[in-house]
Amino acid sequence: MVHQPIEKWIIEGTPLTSEQEQLLQDHLQKCSQCRELQNSVYSLDEMLMQATMSAPTAGFTQRWQTALAERQVLKNRRQVRKFFLSLLGAALLTFGLMGLYIALTSSPVEMVTRLLENAIRVLINLDQLESFAILIFNTLPPSLSMGIWVLIASGLCFFTMIWIGALWRTSFQGVFNK
Amino acid sequence: MSDLEVVWIQQARNGDDEAFAQLVETYQGPVYNLCYRMLGESQEAEDAAQESFWRAYQALNRYDPNRKFSTWLLSIAAHYCIDQQRKRHIISVQMDIVFEETYADNSPDPERAVATSEEDQMLHSLMNSLNSQDRAALILRYWYGFSDAEIGEALSLTVSAVKSRLYRARKHLAKNLQATRQESLAAEREHYGSPAY
Numbered sequence: 453m454v455h456q457p458i459e460k461w462i463i464e465g466t467p468l469t470s471e472q473e474q475l476l477q478d479h480l481q482k483c484s485q486c487r488e489l490q491n492s493v494y495s496l497d498e499m500l501m502q503a504t505m506s507a508p509t510a511g512f513t514q515r516w517q518t519a520l521a522e523r524q525v526l527k528n529r530r531q532v533r534k535f536f537l538s539l540l541g542a543a544l545l546t547f548g549l550m551g552l553y554i555a556l557t558s559s560p561v562e563m564v565t566r567l568l569e570n571a572i573r574v575l576i577n578l579d580q581l582e583s584f585a586i587l588i589f590n591t592l593p594p595s596l597s598m599g600i601w602v603l604i605a606s607g608l609c610f611f612t613m614i615w616i617g618a619l620w621r622t623s624f625q626g627v628f629n630k
Numbered sequence: 631m632s633d634l635e636v637v638w639i640q641q642a643r644n645g646d647d648e649a650f651a652q653l654v655e656t657y658q659g660p661v662y663n664l665c666y667r668m669l670g671e672s673q674e675a676e677d678a679a680q681e682s683f684w685r686a687y688q689a690l691n692r693y694d695p696n697r698k699f700s701t702w703l704l705s706i707a708a709h710y711c712i713d714q715q716r717k718r719h720i721i722s723v724q725m726d727i728v729f730e731e732t733y734a735d736n737s738p739d740p741e742r743a744v745a746t747s748e749e750d751q752m753l754h755s756l757m758n759s760l761n762s763q764d765r766a767a768l769i770l771r772y773w774y775g776f777s778d779a780e781i782g783e784a785l786s787l788t789v790s791a792v793k794s795r796l797y798r799a800r801k802h803l804a805k806n807l808q809a810t811r812q813e814s815l816a817a818e819r820e821h822y823g824s825p826a827y
Contacts, residue, residue: 464797
């Protein structure tokens with residue numbers, strides 16, 4: 453026996469035209485299989501209509517708030533870890549690439565020579581910097597008033613504190629994109 | 631969506647956790663129920679509901695205020711539960727292989743223990759036989775009265791895909807219900823020693 457489109461109509465449960473309704477009734481009188489299917493669909497619909505909404509146990513929102521605080525701490529830690537790992541990775545990559553470039557473009561003797569040259573240059577520059585600083589401290593202070601020196605020193609302290617604060621915030625609280 | 635909810639959403643987007651807690655308080659029932667109907671176990675449903683709210687909290691800046699908040703929130707929960715179901719299926723297939731090789735499992739089904747009434751229990755096991763997407767579509771239709779378009783929006787499906795999923799789910803459930811009833815009738819006949827059996 454052909455059960456289509458009767459089976460489809462029964463399952464869909466959408467309104468039928470009078471002609472379709474007649475066809476359905478005629479078929480149901482002859483076909484016990486479709487009758488049983490229709491009964492099952494009715495029972496199913498009844499079950500689904502009567503199904504209740506389940507509710508969580510009391511205190512769901514409090515549990516959410518507690519979990520939120522814990523999750524945020526974890527998220528921040530992860531963020532900081534990711535930030536410092538990326539920084540470390542970038543530094544390693546840069547040094548690696550630099551090392552590779554030097555190894556490919558110069559001989560070991562040249563490398564050592566250049567390294568020594570650069571080290572000596574740095575030491576000479578440091579020495580000059582020291583002399584420059586001494587010169588400034590010896591010559592400039594009398595020409596600037598005490599107030600200006602206090603202002604400069606306070607400004608430097610202020611910016612240093614902001615910098616430390618920003619580092620602390622990034623490390624412990626994380627950064628949020630609002 | 632009430633005006634108060636619009637305000638809470640705006641405040642939560644500006645970083646007010648208390649405002650988001652108000653949204654949690656308002657929507658805990660619908661989200662929990664969806665998770666419970668999807669996963670079938672109360673502790674898992676609680677965890678899934680908490681996770682869904684966490685995901686919503688993180689994605690709040692991407693929420694489009696022109697959309698219904700409940701549809702957006704339930705969509706997050708439904709997607710999460712579908713993922714959980716897939717993971718659980720993979721794990722259960724792996725576990726089944728191990729158990730088949732080592733033990734015969736005679737323990738009662740824990741999901742059955744949760745269901746209280748006989749009807750609820752039957753519905754529970756019937757729903758468990760559906761695949762996760764079909765189950766989600768059916769839950770959104772019958773428990774939340776979502777239209778085909780809303781289900782499609784929530785589950786990222788086309789309207790025709792929703793229609794075909796709902797049809798398939800209803801057919802599957804009706805046939806399973808029919809088979810279950812026939813089995814229980816046969817068992818009853820056997821129990822009472824009916825000559826018809």
